[in-house]
Amino acid sequence: QKEVEQNSGPLSVPEGAIASLNCTYSDRGSQSFFWYRQYSGKSPELIMSIYSNGDKEDGRFTAQLNKASQYVSLLIRDSQPSDSATYLCAVGSASKIIFGSGTRLSIRP
Amino acid sequence: DAGVTQSPTHLIKTRGQQVTLRCSPISGHKSVSWYQQVLGQGPQFIFQYYEKEERGRGNFPDRFSARQFPNYSSELNVNALLLGDSALYLCASSSQGVGVAGELFFGEGSRLTVL
Secondary structure (H helix, E strand, O other): OOOEEOOOOOEEEEOOOOEEEEEEEOOOOOOEEEEEEEOOOOOOEEEEEEOOOEEEEEOOEEEEEEOOOOEEEEEEOOOOHHHOEEEEEEEEEOOEEEEOOOEEEEEEO | OOOOEEEOOEEEEOOOOOEEEEEEOOOOOOEEEEEEEOOOOOOEEEEEEEOOEEEEEOOOOOOEEEEEOOOOOEEEEEOOOOHHHOEEEEEEEEOOOOOOOOOOEEOOOEEEEEO
């Protein structure tokens, strides 16, 4: 079992719709959770961090955390073509952060 | 303010050679982590250093080593290069200390090609 699992996609979403990205993790002791965006050929860029159960909103982005289900999600509202990228879920415990393999998101006009 | 800087940005080596990659963290950040990313995969954790001490190590062979200097910059060394070491090597810095994995901020990476 992978430590952090994501559906590789591609996930195709029409422009203006809501994109929903999901992630599960195996370590129940995990304390911190992150979503990164990575454009092709570029390095990962932090979008959101979340540390406690519930929802956290930042502009068009909402991160959701459910520690009991070991589940993290990212919602992107009013999806734009510039949102087309690979989205990496990352989970932190103690002194290391483990990344999933990423979900490729494509926003279609 | 400068972000995380890495050098070199691109390099080509042959099998069996050794390589040193360098990283300067964001000013004020004392933690540096190294990741390897091969095409189509997420970053794989190699090392974390905080206050010049190794605080975490991923599942990589002993050919991989690193160190952190008093100014918090870091080097990653890879000996006896294999074709499979070809990847993007990412350095990330964090303001968090030990015990809490905080937000990572990445440099642009060093792309290593082993022929």
